Amino acid sequence: MSDAETVLADAPAGHKDELRLWLRMLTCTTLIETEIRRRLRADFDTTLPRFDLLAQLFRTPDGLTLGELSRRMMVSNGNLTALSGRLEAEGLVERSPHATDRRATTLRLTARGRSDFAVQSAVHEGWIADLLGGLSATERAALFRLLARTKTAARAAIEDPPP
Amino acid sequence: MSDAETVLADAPAGHKDELRLWLRMLTCTTLIETEIRRRLRADFDTTLPRFDLLAQLFRTPDGLTLGELSRRMMVSNGNLTALSGRLEAEGLVERSPHATDRRATTLRLTARGRSDFAVQSAVHEGWIADLLGGLSATERAALFRLLARTKTAARAAIEDPPP
DNA sequence: AGAGAATGTTTTAGGCTTCAAGCATTCCGC
DNA sequence: GCGGAATGCTTGAAGCCTAAAACATTCTCT
Numbered sequence: 067m068s069d070a071e072t073v074l075a076d077a078p079a080g081h082k083d084e085l086r087l088w089l090r091m092l093t094c095t096t097l098i099e100t101e102i103r104r105r106l107r108a109d110f111d112t113t114l115p116r117f118d119l120l121a122q123l124f125r126t127p128d129g130l131t132l133g134e135l136s137r138r139m140m141v142s143n144g145n146l147t148a149l150s151g152r153l154e155a156e157g158l159v160e161r162s163p164h165a166t167d168r169r170a171t172t173l174r175l176t177a178r179g180r181s182d183f184a185v186q187s188a189v190h191e192g193w194i195a196d197l198l199g200g201l202s203a204t205e206r207a208a209l210f211r212l213l214a215r216t217k218t219a220a221r222a223a224i225e226d227p228p229p
Numbered sequence: 230m231s232d233a234e235t236v237l238a239d240a241p242a243g244h245k246d247e248l249r250l251w252l253r254m255l256t257c258t259t260l261i262e263t264e265i266r267r268r269l270r271a272d273f274d275t276t277l278p279r280f281d282l283l284a285q286l287f288r289t290p291d292g293l294t295l296g297e298l299s300r301r302m303m304v305s306n307g308n309l310t311a312l313s314g315r316l317e318a319e320g321l322v323e324r325s326p327h328a329t330d331r332r333a334t335t336l337r338l339t340a341r342g343r344s345d346f347a348v349q350s351a352v353h354e355g356w357i358a359d360l361l362g363g364l365s366a367t368e369r370a371a372l373f374r375l376l377a378r379t380k381t382a383a384r385a386a387i388e389d390p391p392p
Numbered sequence: 393a394g395a396g397a398a399t400g401t402t403t404t405a406g407g408c409t410t411c412a413a414g415c416a417t418t419c420c421g422c
Numbered sequence: 423g424c425g426g427a428a429t430g431c432t433t434g435a436a437g438c439c440t441a442a443a444a445c446a447t448t449c450t451c452t
Contacts, residue, residue, distance in 0.1 A: 081358035087369050088261065088357045090376045095258040096303055097380065098251065101387050107441090115408065133430055140259060145409055147432055152407085169417045169430040194251045195244035200382025205375060206250050212364075212372045213253045219363025220260050266410090278438065296400055305440055310402055312438080332400040332447045 098197050105193055110186050115141075115149055116158075117190070120175065120183040123159060129174035131164060158182060261360050268356055273349050278304075278312055279321075280353070283338065283346040286322060292337035294327060321345060 103114050122130060122138050132150060136143040150173055153159045158179035164170035175183065198206065266277050285293060285301050295313060299306040313336055316322045321342035327333035338346065361369065 081354045083366075083369065084358045084361045085354050087361060087373050087376075090373060090380070091254075091258055092262070094376050094379050094383065095254055097383050097387070099255070100303070101383070103440090113407075131430075140263070141408090142410055143431065144411080144433075149408075164430090167418075167430080171431075191244045191248050195247045197383050197386045198247045198250060198379070200385055201375075201378060203246075205378060206246065208371065209375045209379065210250050210253060212368060212375065213250075213257050215364060215368060216257050216361070216372065217253070217260065220257065220264070220360050222363055223360045224260070224264050270411090276437075294400075304438090306401065307403075307441080308439055315437085327400090330400075330448070334401075 098194075101197065102190070102193060106186075106190075109189065112186070115139075116153060117183075117186060119146075119149060119153060120158065120179060121187065123173060123175045124180065124183050124187065127174075129162075129172040131167075131170045131172055133170065135173065153179070261357075264360065265353070265356060269349075269353075272352065275349070278302075279316060280346075280349060282309075282312060282316060283321065283342060284350065286336060286338045287343065287346050287350065290337075292325075292335040294330075294333045294335055296333065298336065316342070 099114070106112050106114060106117055118139055119135065122135055130138070132146045133143060135150075136146045139146075150159060150161070154161060157176055159173050160176050161171050161173055164172050201209070262277070269275050269277060269280055281302055282298065285298055293301070295309045296306055298313075299309050302309075313322060313324070317324060320339055322336050323339050324334050324336055327335050364372070
């Protein structure tokens with residue numbers, strides 16, 4: 067799959083291809099993400115990190131520790147200290163000492179947090195459907211599959227340092 | 230394309246599909262972007278926004294105004310005031326009054342900025358090739374095309390407010 | 393030429409994010 | 423049980439980012 071001719075054609079700066087793909091991918095997500103942030107602010111006076119945190123708790127009625135949250139949200143744990151603090155101050159989440167581990171804190175939605183998020187979540191789902199609505203079901207399926215491959219490939223490349 | 234049966238099957242919460250696609254897309258970019266940020270910091274002691282700004286100037290030897298930069302980088306203009314200030318303090322870019330518009334400032338790379346970025350850019354291109362290397366050329370092409378469609382669809386949905 | 397709209401930049405206030413250092417608690421192996 | 427490693431969380435310093443207000447300059451239309 068990579069004879070002398072191919073290698074020559076590629077080398078030494080033959081990675082423009084991948085770079086263009088990456089930049090387009092980044093443009094797509096940035097475009098959509100910026101619009102979602104704008105709408106969250108305009109319609110609900112909230113932010114994406116707040117929304118994401120509530121989403122995690124919404125799915126987990128028993129609550130989550132800050133560490134577990136930071137892993138699921140793929141952000142640092144120091145980040146969650148402040149973020150959860152703001153949400154607690156607003157009365158959307160509540161902290162309680164972890165049942166068995168005195169180092170840990172469990173975070174749960176309050177009743178208000180739950181009902182607020184239920185509304186936001188439904189509207190948010192509509193936004194995404196709207197923003198991706200120009201794609202056919204076939205295209206969405208193909209994209210979904212290719213992104214799965216991308217995720218796997220990237221994870222592999224990250225895990226095992228190349229040279 | 231959407232008869233009664235389809236509509237019923239979809240409604241009222243039939244947008245899980247698009248939501249899953251969006252979340253996967255976000256996971257992919259976040260995964261790669263986080264790794265790129267990590268390597269930029271580790272190998273060059275720099276950040277992605279700095280890198281992006283230098284990249285824009287590198288392609289435009291005549292320089293760009295802050296406003297033009299903010300449009301190309303898709304960030305706010307207030308943001309660029311501080312970012313370009315840091316890069317200027319580090320001696321990588323220089324400001325000069327715009328030739329014909331006294332409101333504007335032109336930003337250019339310094340010799341040092343140019344040579345620093347040339348190195349970073351080449352290595353960065355290799356990283357991307359590495360991270361996306363698990364995909365075949367065919368897959369990359371298909372993904373590239375689908376993302377073009379996604380970009381168009383999203384832009385259309387953003388431009389023209391849905392209901 | 394002059395008024396008003398548009399554009400280019402900065403400032404301010406506030407939020408998000410990371411890394412690294414530090415403290416408390418728990419786990420593990422001996 | 424006891425000491426060291428690992429884990430959970432917080433804090434502090436620094437950077438990134440936005441929206442909105444403020445100001446200067448340019449453009450447009452009459």
